[in-house]
Amino acid sequence: MSRRVSVSRFSGTLRSLRMSTTAASSRSLEGKVAVVTASTEGIGFAIAKQLAHDGAKVMISSRKQDKVIDAVSKLEKEQGCTVKGVVCHVGKTEHRRNLIKETLDTFGGIDILVSNAAANPTFGPILETPEESWEKIFDINVKSAFLLAKDVVPLMKKRGGGSIVFVSSIAGLQPSLQGLGAYSVSKTALLGLTKVLANECAHMGVRVNCVAPGIIKTKFSGALWQSESLTEAALAQIPLRR
Numbered sequence: 167m168s169r170r171v172s173v174s175r176f177s178g179t180l181r182s183l184r185m186s187t188t189a190a191s192s193r194s195l196e197g198k199v200a201v202v203t204a205s206t207e208g209i210g211f212a213i214a215k216q217l218a219h220d221g222a223k224v225m226i227s228s229r230k231q232d233k234v235i236d237a238v239s240k241l242e243k244e245q246g247c248t249v250k251g252v253v254c255h256v257g258k259t260e261h262r263r264n265l266i267k268e269t270l271d272t273f274g275g276i277d278i279l280v281s282n283a284a285a286n287p288t289f290g291p292i293l294e295t296p297e298e299s300w301e302k303i304f305d306i307n308v309k310s311a312f313l314l315a316k317d318v319v320p321l322m323k324k325r326g327g328g329s330i331v332f333v334s335s336i337a338g339l340q341p342s343l344q345g346l347g348a349y350s351v352s353k354t355a356l357l358g359l360t361k362v363l364a365n366e367c368a369h370m371g372v373r374v375n376c377v378a379p380g381i382i383k384t385k386f387s388g389a390l391w392q393s394e395s396l397t398e399a400a401l402a403q404i405p406l407r408r
């Protein structure tokens with residue numbers, strides 16, 4: 167597992183990655199439209215902010231209206247950022263459709279989808295995972311990611327291509343952190359989904375990728391970094407222990 171970092175440092179890392187892998191232009195996504203799910207705080211917010219700084223028009227979204235308004239107003243204050251927001255619980259079909267419709271109505275198309283939403287309602291041995299928790303985890307983390315991708319691919323194809331990014335986890339690559347069994351399996355499933363879709367969508371000019379963050383200090387991962395024993399267990403899996 168890689169070291170724990172704060173969201174602001176994660177955002178900084180994204181920025182330096184971009185700077186080290188692209189030419190000097192800081193507006194390389196000018197003219198592009200991006201949709202980011204679960205983007206009113208944490209990793210999704212950091213991604214939305216970076217995409218907006220890189221010139222993309224960004225549609226922010228999450229379940230709670232007040233958080234959407236707050237996130238949009240924060241980003242609107244940043245120079246050169248074009249952002250709008252809409253409520254979208256990714257597990258609800260009508261919300262996903264409305265997210266796409268609002269983006270098309272507002273910005274005229276979709277070039278980038280970052281599927282970032284996840285749920286983890288349970289913690290403990292996988293054999294003790296209640297069926298309803300398993301269903302929720304796979305509904306939010308895998309099925310809704312797939313259904314969103316399914317709906318945006320034809321729109322991207324019409325524009326000559328696009329980019330889909332799923333947010334998996336180090337837990338999907340190394341499902342060894344105790345207590346995160348079902349969540350880890352769902353994140354592993356995203357790696358498979360990425361490979362299958364990447365193969366099927368390449369001929370349309372649609373790239374499909376996946377990122378697998380280590381532990382980032384957010385609300386979502388609070389149970390890990392606020393517990394000394396779990397922090398120790400996580401650090402024990404990192405060769406540099408940091």
Ligand SMILES: NC(=O)c1ccc[n+]([C@@H]2O[C@H](COP(=O)([O-])OP(=O)(O)OC[C@H]3O[C@@H](n4cnc5c(N)ncnc54)[C@H](OP(=O)(O)O)[C@@H]3O)[C@@H](O)[C@H]2O)c1
Nearest residue numbers: 204206207208209228229230256284335381382384386387
């Ligand atoms: N933090 C980590 O250490 C870590 C490590 C690896 C991978 N990840 C992955 O990174 C992603 C983001 O996690 P995070 O740590 O940034 O979480 P976070 O800081 O707790 O933020 C969660 C965001 O998701 C929204 N959200 C929650 N459920 C949603 C749903 N069903 N539909 C739409 N939006 C929803 C929340 O807003 P509302 O409450 O308004 O919905 C909020 O904006 C997840 O896929 C997670 O698995 C996180």
